[in-house]
Amino acid sequence: MISQNPMAEFRSECLKALTSSLEKVFPDRSFEQLNFAKPPVFEFGQLASSICFEIAKETCETPLQLANRIVESMDKAAFSLIEKVEVAGGGYINFHINFDKFSAIVIESARQLNENYGLIKVEKPQRIIVEHTSVNPVHPIHVGQARNPMLGDSIARLLSSRGHVVSRHYYVDDVGRQTAVLAYGYNKLGRPKPAEKPDHFLGKIYTITSCLVEIKRLKKELEAARALNKEDETPRLQREIDEWISVAAELKEKYPQLFDELLQKISEDEDPEKAINELNRAYEAGEEKARALIREVSQLCLEGFRETLTRVGVTYDSWDWESEFVWSGLVGKVLHMLKRTSYVFMQGGVLEFDANKVVRDLSLWSKLGLREGYEIPSLTLVRADGTTLYTTRDIAYTIWKFGRAEKCINVIGMEQSLAQMQLKVALYALGYWRQADNLVHFAYNLVTLPGYKMSSRRGRYIAFDDVIEEAIRRAYEEVSKRSPNLSEEEKRQVSEIIGIGAVRYALIAVDPAKPVEFKWDKVLDFERNSAPYIQYSHARACSILRKAARKPERASYDLLREKLEREIVLAIAEFPEVFIEAADMLKPNIIAEYANALADKFNTFYNAFPVIKAEPVELSDARLALVDAVRIVLRNALNLIGIFAPERM
RNA sequence: GGGCCCGUGGCCCAGUCAGGAUCAAGGCGCCGGCCUUCGGAGCCGGAGAACGUGGGUUCAAAUCCCACCGGGCCCGCCA
Numbered sequence: 001m002i003s004q005n006p007m008a009e010f011r012s013e014c015l016k017a018l019t020s021s022l023e024k025v026f027p028d029r030s031f032e033q034l035n036f037a038k039p040p041v042f043e044f045g046q047l048a049s050s051i052c053f054e055i056a057k058e059t060c061e062t063p064l065q066l067a068n069r070i071v072e073s074m075d076k077a078a079f080s081l082i083e084k085v086e087v088a089g090g091g092y093i094n095f096h097i098n099f100d101k102f103s104a105i106v107i108e109s110a111r112q113l114n115e116n117y118g119l120i121k122v123e124k125p126q127r128i129i130v131e132h133t134s135v136n137p138v139h140p141i142h143v144g145q146a147r148n149p150m151l152g153d154s155i156a157r158l159l160s161s162r163g164h165v166v167s168r169h170y171y172v173d174d175v176g177r178q179t180a181v182l183a184y185g186y187n188k189l190g191r192p193k194p195a196e197k198p199d200h201f202l203g204k205i206y207t208i209t210s211c212l213v214e215i216k217r218l219k220k221e222l223e224a225a226r227a228l229n230k231e232d233e234t235p236r237l238q239r240e241i242d243e244w245i246s247v248a249a250e251l252k253e254k255y256p257q258l259f260d261e262l263l264q265k266i267s268e269d270e271d272p273e274k275a276i277n278e279l280n281r282a283y284e285a286g287e288e289k290a291r292a293l294i295r296e297v298s299q300l301c302l303e304g305f306r307e308t309l310t311r312v313g314v315t316y317d318s319w320d321w322e323s324e325f326v327w328s329g330l331v332g333k334v335l336h337m338l339k340r341t342s343y344v345f346m347q348g349g350v351l352e353f354d355a356n357k358v359v360r361d362l363s364l365w366s367k368l369g370l371r372e373g374y375e376i377p378s379l380t381l382v383r384a385d386g387t388t389l390y391t392t393r394d395i396a397y398t399i400w401k402f403g404r405a406e407k408c409i410n411v412i413g414m415e416q417s418l419a420q421m422q423l424k425v426a427l428y429a430l431g432y433w434r435q436a437d438n439l440v441h442f443a444y445n446l447v448t449l450p451g452y453k454m455s456s457r458r459g460r461y462i463a464f465d466d467v468i469e470e471a472i473r474r475a476y477e478e479v480s481k482r483s484p485n486l487s488e489e490e491k492r493q494v495s496e497i498i499g500i501g502a503v504r505y506a507l508i509a510v511d512p513a514k515p516v517e518f519k520w521d522k523v524l525d526f527e528r529n530s531a532p533y534i535q536y537s538h539a540r541a542c543s544i545l546r547k548a549a550r551k552p553e554r555a556s557y558d559l560l561r562e563k564l565e566r567e568i569v570l571a572i573a574e575f576p577e578v579f580i581e582a583a584d585m586l587k588p589n590i591i592a593e594y595a596n597a598l599a600d601k602f603n604t605f606y607n608a609f610p611v612i613k614a615e616p617v618e619l620s621d622a623r624l625a626l627v628d629a630v631r632i633v634l635r636n637a638l639n640l641i642g643i644f645a646p647e648r649m
Numbered sequence: 650g651g652g653c654c655c656g657u658g659g660c661c662c663a664g665u666c667a668g669g670a671u672c673a674a675g676g677c678g679c680c681g682g683c684c685u686u687c688g689g690a691g692c693c694g695g696a697g698a699a700c701g702u703g704g705g706u707u708c709a710a711a712u713c714c715c716a717c718c719g720g721g722c723c724c725g726c727c728a
Contacts, residue, residue, distance in 0.1 A: 040670060050669055053708065063708080089670040090708085136728070176728065350726055374652070376724095383726040390728050415722055417653060445654075446722080482690065498690090510662070513654060515721070522661075522677090526690055529662085529676045536690045544687050585666090593663065593675090600675085607683095607692040627687095649690085 002113070005120055005576040006106045010081045011036060014047050014095045017082060021074045025066075026055075036095070042567055045086065045094035052091040063091025081105075099566050100558035103622075106573045107557060110629035118575040118636055121163030128164045129401050130156040132411035133309070133316075134171040137301035138182045139203030141308055142461035143518050144447040144454045150507040151444055152411035153314040154588035154641045161640060162583040167317045167405065171397065174298045175322045176390060178206070180280040183297045184272065185209030188265040191296065199304025200463065202297065207459035208251050208262045213272045215244045220273075247458050254459075277385070284387050286327045294323075308465055312500050313642045320400075322393055331388055331396040334430075335381060338395075343429050344381070351382040355422045358429040367437075368421055379422045391419045395426045402435040409586070414443035414513075442586060444512035450519065462518070471499035471524050478526055479649065486648065494649045499524075501531035501643040508641055509592040529596055531643050534634060537599035540606060541631035542647040545624065548612045552621035552628070559619040560626065564605045568626060571598050575633050579640070588641050595637040602630050 003009050014036060022031055036047040052063040052070065059066065067087040074085055083098035110117045132152020135145050152168070160166040173179070185205045186192075194201035218241045225233040252259040266272055282290035302319070309315070325331050335351075338344050343354045355376045359365060365372045381392045401408045412420060420441040427436035448454070454461045475495035479486065486494065506523040510516055526532040560566065571594075578594045581587065611627055614620040635645040 035667075037669075040673095044670075048670085050709095053669075057708075092670060094670095173728070178728075348726085370652080376652085380726055385726080387726085389726070413722090414654065416728080418723055419728080421653095443654085448721090478690070482688085511655095514662085515655080517661085519661095525677090527677080528690085530690085532690060536688085540688060540691085547687055589663095597675085603691060604693090606687080610686055612687050648688095 001105050002109045003105050004109070004113070006102065006109060006573040007577050009105075010095075010097055010102065010573075011047060013079070013081050014049075017074050017078070017085070017095075018049055018051070018070070018093070021070050022051075024073045025070055039092075039094060042563060042570075044088055044092075045096040046570060047095045048088075049093045049095075050091075052093065056091065067091045067093050097566075097570070099560065099569065102573070103560050103566070103569045103626075104557040106569050107555075107622075107625050107629045110572055110575075110632050111625060114632055115636065117632055118579045119161045120576050120580055125163045125165055126407050127167070127405040128159055128407045128409065129167050129169055129405040130159065130409045130411065131169045131171055131401070132156070133305075133314070134173065134412075135305065136173045136176075136178050137199075137202075137298045137305065138178045138206040139301075139456050139459075139461075140197070140199040140463040140465060141305060142454060142456060142463055143449075143467055143523075144461065146464040146467070146503075147444055147447050147507045147512075147516065148411055148413070149309055149312070149314045150504050150642070151442070151512060151588060154508055154591075155409065155411065155442065155586055157640050157642060158579075158583040158586075158588060158591075161579070168315070169318045169320055169401070170316045172298060172302065172319055172321045173390070174294055175280075175284060175326060175388075175393060177276065177280060178210075179294055179298060180276045180283065181210050181213060182206040182301075183294045184213075184276050184279055185262055185266070186297050187293055189261060191293075194300065197304050197307065197465065198300045199302075199308075200465070202301050202304075203456075203459070203463075204255050204258055205262070207457070208255065208259050209266065210457055211244055211248050211251060211459075212263060212266050213276065215241060215248060216266075217273045218244065251459055281385060281387055283323065284326050286323075291323075308468070312468065312504065313644075320397065322397065325393055325396045325400065326388065330400060331393050334396040334399060335388075335392070337430055338381065338426065341429050349384040350380050353379040353381050353422070353426060353429075355379055355425045355429075358425050362428055364425065364428060368424070376421065376425065377418070379419075379426075391423055394419075394423050395430075398423060398427065398439065399430075399432065399435070402432070402438075407438040407440070408435075409440045409442050411442045411444070414445055417441065417443055440586075442512070445515040447507070447516045447518050450517060467503060467523065468500060470520065471503045472496055473499070474524050475499035475502070475526075475532070478532075483649065490648070494646055497644045497646050498526075498532050498535060498649060501535055501638070502526065504641065504643055505531035505534075505592060508588050509596075511589055528600070531638070532649075534595045534599045534638060535643070535646055535649060537602050538631060538634045538638070538645040539647060539649045541602065541627050541634070544606075544611050544627050545631065546647075548624055550624075552624035554618050555621035555625045556618035557622050557625075559616075560622050562605075562609065564601065564608060565623070565626060568598070568601050568605060568630060571601060572629050572633050575637070582640070591637050591640050595634055598630065598634060598637070602627075602634075 015034060018034060034051060036049055039045055039048045052066040056063040056066055071085050071087050071093060081098055081102055083096040086094045088094050130152055133149040135141050156166050156168050182202060182205060218237055222234060222237040225237060269275055279290055283294050338353065343358050345352050345354060355378055359376055365374060379391055380389055382388055398408065410420065424436050424439050427439065472495050475498040476491060479491050479495045502524055578590060582591045611623040612620060614623055638645045
């Protein structure tokens with residue numbers, strides 16, 4: 001017998017047993033929603049019901065007496081996967097699995113379904129767009145931002161394995177000030193061909209340009225403040241100038257040649273700030289020269305991103321250029337639609353969206369998870385110079401996405417929660433109720449550096465490429481030390497897999513709501529509770545199977561009597577349910593935890609019992625099959641979070 | 650000032666949304682063992698926790714409710 005989801009079979013048998021017994025004991029009462037919990041320890045059985053504590057309130061019996069009556073009236077003859085039912089504690093009903101049967105089903109199911117084991121499909125697949133990464137193409141991706149593609153890609157893998165039709169989108173933010181700043185500096189330099197990875201090269205140009213322009217702007221502001229005798233403004237401005245000057249000193253130190261060149265070229269300009277704003281305006285207007293320049297820079301930067309992300313196993317189905325939505329008139333159309341609602345007003349020359357009025361009129365508080373009466377700030381839609389803002393364009397983009405999917409998941413840092421909420425409110429205001437309900441902001445917390453705050457504008461960050469490089473370097477050292485027999489080629493391949501796995505694992509294993517503190521030793525961990533540890537356990541399993549050099553054809557699963565063996569069988573049986581929860585609740589981290597826990601059990605087993613040399617051969621074969629099943633589940637779990645499972649390492 | 654998120658042994662972290670049972674699960678570090686088998690990136694044992702504080706709900710609270718304290722983020726004609 002083969003089962004897609006063995007634990008669900010056992011659960012449904014328990015439910016049937018409990019329900020029919022309850023009907024006998026309480027003919028007049030109906031019971032809805034009977035839940036089973038996993039008992040704290042294996043000896044208490046594998047599923048438990050605490051229903052008696054609830055019913056006891058309505059009767060004069062104690063939970064214990066009730067539990068005894070219910071268990072007594074169960075039809076034991078109908079048990080198949082249930083070995084026995086016991087009353088325990090103050091009135092729990094504990095269901096024990098019949099492992100003689102169950103082990104056979106679980107192990108054979110995992111082995112036969114193989115790469116499909118655990119990946120239960122939904123009944124009604126949806127078209128889902130997962131938008132993730134979307135780093136502005138003005139500097140290399142840094143570790144802080146890298147958490148995004150790791151989470152986004154894992155979510156996409158989970159949903160796709162769940163049977164949904166998933167499309168991975170990268171939203172290229174080429175409209176806006178930052179890109180204009182970079183393009184301005186790049187143009188000043190005469191559009192040089194990068195001699196290094198393009199995003200790293202452009203990152204330097206962006207930071208230096210941004211810094212120089214900022215200093216110039218602040219100095220002008222300071223002069224103006226002095227001229228107008230605004231004494232209260234000057235100290236703040238002076239402080240800001242000082243700070244940027246120290247950033248400039250850092251940059252000059254790091255990139256002397258590039259710095260001097262940009263300083264000289266930018267000094268020639270009377271008002272760089274104005275030039276940048278003009279470039280931004282021209283680009284939004286779709287003017288040819290601006291288009292050519294900004295697209296060239298952005299494309300160049302994205303080449304670098306693509307290289308980085310492909311290396312860690314992240315790819316996209318669509319690269320959506322923000323500018324397209326402006327040029328195609330979609331943003332304008334959406335603005336037009338918004339203007340026709342009663343939720344838009346002019347204030348000081350800018351167009352504002354009154355999100356709060358929408359929330360009040362439509363009573364959206366509970367939908368947005370807010371306290372009733374909370375006032376949500378308004379959103380500026382259009383600048384005084386007629387250019388649009390990020391969130392405005394995002395409204396158009398979101399509507400576009402919903403033309404292609406029923407559900408949209410935006411993987412975006414939690415610092416953008418308010419903007420994402422305003423975006424959602426705008427959809428409600430426009431009458432896109434279904435879409436708004438299906439717009440998910442998958443928020444995650446930051447990656448922090450112990451010493452200082454990461455700031456891409458100040459050029460203070462650790463590039464993701466450097467982290468990957470370092471991870472692979474350390475993995476190589478480790479592999480060379482531990483597996484000197486591997487060929488040079490194999491060592492390189494394996495260290496790439498291990499290094500990248502370690503990084504991916506570190507960035508997704510913690511709850512996304514919590515911040516990750518970036519420490520090299522933590523991210524590049526090769527000990528327990530890490531990708532390398534799980535990969536190692538997988539390689540060990542492969543090694544046993546290789547050494548055995550036979551198929552486990554005479555396995556007698558009822559010989560798997562050890563508690564540890566049964567715990568492993570149980571863990572394997574639970575994998576499909578863990579997967580369903582991870583996919584439906586968007587929780588990639590529980591896959592990481594699960595894989596780690598299974599690897600723990602497997603290593604303990606490995607240490608405690610012989611497999612190949614076990615006697616009799618029926619037991620040896622059963623253990624071999626168990627090892628094979630563990631191998632399959634570890635690999636499937638790792639693959640769900642984008643980590644390869646090597647057979648040797 | 651308002652909103653959102655987080656607070657679990659020296660450090661990191663699971664469990665909190667769907668409340669349950671013996672010691673609140675792991676990891677790092679620390680102490681002591683295992684070079685006996687199939688890979689020591691491993692295994693076994695030990696010390697170490699008022700689950701931020703105070704109330705409340707419940708037969709039962711790390712988990713739900715209220716208040717407070719501490720930390721982060723946001724409240725821009727940035728993204």
